[in-house]
Amino acid sequence: MRYIIKGINEDESVCELCGKINLKRVVWLEDVETGHLTHVGTSCASKLRGLTVKDQKNDEKGFLADELERLRNEILPILKPLSQKSNEIRQKALDTAPEGKGLKVRRDHIRNYTHSIDTELRTLVEKLSIEYPNVIIRTYPTINIRYK
Numbered sequence: 001m002r003y004i005i006k007g008i009n010e011d012e013s014v015c016e017l018c019g020k021i022n023l024k025r026v027v028w029l030e031d032v033e034t035g036h037l038t039h040v041g042t043s044c045a046s047k048l049r050g051l052t053v054k055d056q057k058n059d060e061k062g063f064l065a066d067e068l069e070r071l072r073n074e075i076l077p078i079l080k081p082l083s084q085k086s087n088e089i090r091q092k093a094l095d096t097a098p099e100g101k102g103l104k105v106r107r108d109h110i111r112n113y114t115h116s117i118d119t120e121l122r123t124l125v126e127k128l129s130i131e132y133p134n135v136i137i138r139t140y141p142t143i144n145i146r147y148k
C-alpha cells in the first residue's frame with residue numbers, strides 16, 4: 001500500500017484532496033514513495049489507499065487503539081509510582097480515621113492526610129495533560145488513560 005496512516009487528530013480540519021472543510025479530525029497519510037505527508041478525510045483516505053470506507057474506518061480504529069496503547073506505555077511508568085504512593089497514603093488515612101466522630105471529622109482527617117500527595121499527583125497529571133493533549137488521565141480510583 002502506497003499510503004500509510006501516520007496520525008489521526010484535530011490538528012487540521014480541511015481535506016487536502018477534495019477541499020472539504022470543517023472536518024472533526026483528519027487522517028495523516030504518508031506517501032511511502034515520496035515521504036510526502038498529507039491530511040485528508042476518511043473517504044479520501046480510503047480512495048488514496050484503495051480501500052472501502054469500511055476497511056479504512058477499521059484501519060483507523062486499529063491505528064487509534066495502537067496509538068493509545070503506546071501513549072499508555074509512555075504515561076504509566078511516569079504516573080504509577082506516585083499513584084501507588086497516593087493509594088497507600090489514602091488507605092492509611094482511612095485506617096486511622098477517627099471512628100464515631102461524624103462524617104466531617106473523618107473527611108477532614110483523610111483530607112489532611114492526603115492533601116500533600118494529592119497536590120503532587122494533581123501537578124503531575126496537569127503536566128502530563130499538557131504533554132499529551134489528546135488524552136484524559138484519571139488517577140482515582142484506578143489509573144485510567146483514554147482519548148478525549
Ligand SMILES: [Zn+2]
Pocket residue numbers: 015016017018019020040041043044
Ligand atoms: Zn477529501
